[in-house]
Amino acid sequence: MISKAFRRFSSFRVVLMPGDGIGPEVANSVVDIFDAAQVPISWVHADLINKSAKPGEDPFNRDTLCQIREHKIGLKGPTGTPIGGGHVSLNVHLRRELDLYANVRPCKTVPGVRTVYENVDLVTIRENTEGEYSGKEHEVIPGVIENLKIVSERACLRIARYAFDYCEKYGRSKVHAFHKASVMKMGDGLFLKKVREIAKLHPKVPYFEKNMDTGCGILVSNPSNFDVMVMPNLYGDIVSDVCAGLIGGLGLTPSANIGEEHAIFEAVHGSAPDIAGKNLANPTALLFSSIMMLKHLNLLEHAEKIEKAIHSVLVEGTVRTGDLGGRSKTTEYTKAIIDKIKG
Amino acid sequence: MLRHLIRLSSTCFPQKPGESSVRKLALIPGDGIGPEICSAATEVLSAIHAPIEFETFPSLNINDDNSIKKIKSYPAALKGTISHQVGEGASNPNVLFRKKLEVYANVCHAFSLQGIKTRHDNINVIVIRENLEGEYSGLEHEVYPGVVESIKVITYDASLKIAKYAFELAYMNNRKKVTAIHKANIMKKADGEFLKAVRQVAKEYPTIQYQEMIIDNASMQMTSNPWQFDVVVLPNLYGSIISNIVSFLVGGPGITPGVNIANDFALFEPGTRHLAKDIAGKGIANPTAILLSSAMMLRHLNLPHFAERLQEGLFKTIREGNVLTKDIGGVATTYEFTKEIIKNIQQ
Ligand SMILES: Nc1ncnc2c1ncn2[C@@H]1O[C@H](COP(=O)(O)OP(=O)(O)OP(=O)(O)O)[C@@H](O)[C@H]1O
Ligand SMILES: Nc1ncnc2c1ncn2[C@@H]1O[C@H](COP(=O)(O)OP(=O)(O)OP(=O)(O)O)[C@@H](O)[C@H]1O
Ligand SMILES: [Mg+2]
Numbered sequence: 023m024i025s026k027a028f029r030r031f032s033s034f035r036v037v038l039m040p041g042d043g044i045g046p047e048v049a050n051s052v053v054d055i056f057d058a059a060q061v062p063i064s065w066v067h068a069d070l071i072n073k074s075a076k077p078g079e080d081p082f083n084r085d086t087l088c089q090i091r092e093h094k095i096g097l098k099g100p101t102g103t104p105i106g107g108g109h110v111s112l113n114v115h116l117r118r119e120l121d122l123y124a125n126v127r128p129c130k131t132v133p134g135v136r137t138v139y140e141n142v143d144l145v146t147i148r149e150n151t152e153g154e155y156s157g158k159e160h161e162v163i164p165g166v167i168e169n170l171k172i173v174s175e176r177a178c179l180r181i182a183r184y185a186f187d188y189c190e191k192y193g194r195s196k197v198h199a200f201h202k203a204s205v206m207k208m209g210d211g212l213f214l215k216k217v218r219e220i221a222k223l224h225p226k227v228p229y230f231e232k233n234m235d236t237g238c239g240i241l242v243s244n245p246s247n248f249d250v251m252v253m254p255n256l257y258g259d260i261v262s263d264v265c266a267g268l269i270g271g272l273g274l275t276p277s278a279n280i281g282e283e284h285a286i287f288e289a290v291h292g293s294a295p296d297i298a299g300k301n302l303a304n305p306t307a308l309l310f311s312s313i314m315m316l317k318h319l320n321l322l323e324h325a326e327k328i329e330k331a332i333h334s335v336l337v338e339g340t341v342r343t344g345d346l347g348g349r350s351k352t353t354e355y356t357k358a359i360i361d362k363i364k365g
Numbered sequence: 366m367l368r369h370l371i372r373l374s375s376t377c378f379p380q381k382p383g384e385s386s387v388r389k390l391a392l393i394p395g396d397g398i399g400p401e402i403c404s405a406a407t408e409v410l411s412a413i414h415a416p417i418e419f420e421t422f423p424s425l426n427i428n429d430d431n432s433i434k435k436i437k438s439y440p441a442a443l444k445g446t447i448s449h450q451v452g453e454g455a456s457n458p459n460v461l462f463r464k465k466l467e468v469y470a471n472v473c474h475a476f477s478l479q480g481i482k483t484r485h486d487n488i489n490v491i492v493i494r495e496n497l498e499g500e501y502s503g504l505e506h507e508v509y510p511g512v513v514e515s516i517k518v519i520t521y522d523a524s525l526k527i528a529k530y531a532f533e534l535a536y537m538n539n540r541k542k543v544t545a546i547h548k549a550n551i552m553k554k555a556d557g558e559f560l561k562a563v564r565q566v567a568k569e570y571p572t573i574q575y576q577e578m579i580i581d582n583a584s585m586q587m588t589s590n591p592w593q594f595d596v597v598v599l600p601n602l603y604g605s606i607i608s609n610i611v612s613f614l615v616g617g618p619g620i621t622p623g624v625n626i627a628n629d630f631a632l633f634e635p636g637t638r639h640l641a642k643d644i645a646g647k648g649i650a651n652p653t654a655i656l657l658s659s660a661m662m663l664r665h666l667n668l669p670h671f672a673e674r675l676q677e678g679l680f681k682t683i684r685e686g687n688v689l690t691k692d693i694g695g696v697a698t699t700y701e702f703t704k705e706i707i708k709n710i711q712q
């Protein structure tokens with residue numbers, strides 16, 4: 023009791039947005055594990071969707087945005103987005119509102135999870151605010167749709183800067199820019215030009231460029247060709263999923279959305295409506311995201327403790343979720359990790 | 366041995382009198398590895414006695430409408446590679462060329478070949494890609510200093526055309542499933558329009574299973590479980606991505622054949638359409654992709670017998686693995702590999 027009261031004053035406050043589908047299940051797993059590891063974080067629970075909004079009204083919860091603005095850090099579960107109509111993606115909305123311009127998606131072979139690929143260690147850095155996700159679309163005449171991809175110098179420069187800084191800060195070996203400037207000569211051409219400018223300021227970081235389609239091919243045949251990869255929005259979405267495929271799927275890949283002031287950590291996967299509510303979801307991706315968050319908050323010991331516990335459960339291999347070929351429930355897997363933490 | 370017996374016991378090709386008369390086609394070697402792989406193709410085609418003859422367009426100028434017209438007057442063309450530049454400069458000549466030829470569908474057929482070591486076996490995916498619009502519209506401008514707009518155009522008509530072609534191809538080839546790949550959760554209108562058209566056509570093919578998948582998920586699924594895919598249909602850029610992923614899974618761009626389809630014309634070229642500048646002029650490019658494209662072309666011209674003969678020689682060469690190009694684990698040159706195929710055909 024005392025420790026809890028104490029914690030309320032000494033700890034970081036993080037806005038927790040469980041999201042839809044499997045979101046609440048995987049978010050619960052994180053909360054339980056953080057509790058067990060006595061992480062000095064207290065959660066501010068928040069809903070992204072304003073459930074009482076009527077059609078035509080803003081579906082987003084304004085209070086949640088305010089909370090994130092206040093506390094600076096968020097952990098977010100997946101949110102489904104309706105296809106071909108309805109509201110814009112919540113993710114896109116958040117990224118835009120808070121100007122979370124860099125989306126960082128590391129993909130590293132997870133001990134104990136065997137795939138046909140070994141020793142994968144890749145980081146996708148994705149421009150998060152513009153490109154194909156501008157949401158600017160219209161029907162010019164019936165049956166003819168135009169979708170605008172926006173590329174600005176400013177966004178290209180800051181994502182390039184982020185990528186090169188990341189490469190240096192985390193001691194990575196090289197940066198690749200992914201593009202399709204052979205076809206989108208101006209749009210992707212501008213992106214390349216700006217990345218090159220920043221590359222010149224980092225002469226010690228080996229810099230390369232790759233057509234994004236060819237790059238995806240090379241990734242699945244020879245992933246060790248790459249290390250840090252920086253690219254426009256849509257390409258980052260796709261490339262990071264290819265990377266996830268290399269290491270065993272979406273249940274394992276974390277991500278961070280970083281802005282000048284705020285950061286939101288979230289899993290790469292979607293709301294997985296097919297398995298939602300069945301206690302079948304793999305919470306590892308959100309757990310890894312929360313570990314990225316701990317590192318961001320400089321809570322390195324806690325990060326390491328939880329990471330080690332997850333790895334040892336996965337290496338033992340007896341308790342794992344369906345997507346990894348196991349039969350365990352989300353809660354059983356969570357408990358196994360907690361048992362390791364409590365040792 | 367067994368294969369040999371099967372060959373002996375299968376029915377022969379009882380041609381109509383005069384069926385050996387040559388069909389005239391266009392050959393566009395282009396530059397880079399283009400001439401190298403094209404000469405492998407013409408040699409093999411003559412070794413199998415294929416009744417075709419090429420008019421070669423050695424240094425094709427895309428802007429010369431007379432040449433384009435001439436090419437289009439043939440039922441089909443075989444193409445190597447034409448260089449383009451990255452970033453600023455004139456628009457991509459390949460994109461322009463496809464527009465002028467009105468080849469609205471791109472087909473890239475990736476399948477595993479016995480003898481090529483890869484992480485995944487038994488892959489067989491046909492990618493059918495919208496070939497003229499989408500992100501490749503070429504409509505771009507600077508709206509404000511430092512801000513560029515690239516316009517992706519999706520039309521219902523083009524989407525309908527590509528969907529029809531995809532389902533028809535699936536049906537004619539006895540394939541079971543068509544997957545439409547899109548990003549309509551983000552590009553609600555544009556990719557939504559594409560989906561609308563595909564759904565419309567899917568209804569007319571009740572025996573073919575129809576499924577939809579978001580492009581990022583599809584790219585992941587293609588990496589981790591490619592066997593779930595059969596025929597996929599998608600807008601231009603996604604098509605390029607998925608073609609590349611599945612090509613590299615079966616052994617690389619040197620392997621996978623392709624074709625661009627217009628109403629009454631077809632342009633055959635390697636499925637992933639790479640320039641391979643890094644190996645151009647070295648005589649080491651793998652001609653397998655263009656040979657398989659040539660086999661597709663022979664079938665397209667209703668000469669399946671010849672396609673069979675070409676493939677037998679090619680597959681035997683790869684299966685035996687004594688003479689292979691560098692990209693698939695050998696040390697042979699394009700020339701040596703081609704000679705081995707011809708030897709195997711003539712045996
Ligand atoms: N954490 C997870 N654990 C287990 N399986 C998962 C997990 N996340 C995703 N999957 C599986 O991966 C596949 C793709 O899921 P995802 O939700 O990303 O798809 P989606 O169609 O893009 O959904 P959304 O519209 O919500 O983004 C689904 O079959 C899903 O069950
Ligand atoms: N016929 C072939 N034989 C052997 N290797 C090939 C062949 N075609 C392509 N490759 C290889 O595939 C890789 C990718 O091709 P390439 O470098 O042309 O793609 P890219 O970088 O996307 O450029 P572009 O698409 O503009 O041609 C290269 O390493 C190339 O050598
Ligand atoms: Mg995604």
Ligand SMILES: [Mg+2]
Binds near residue numbers: 291
């Ligand atoms: Mg998703």
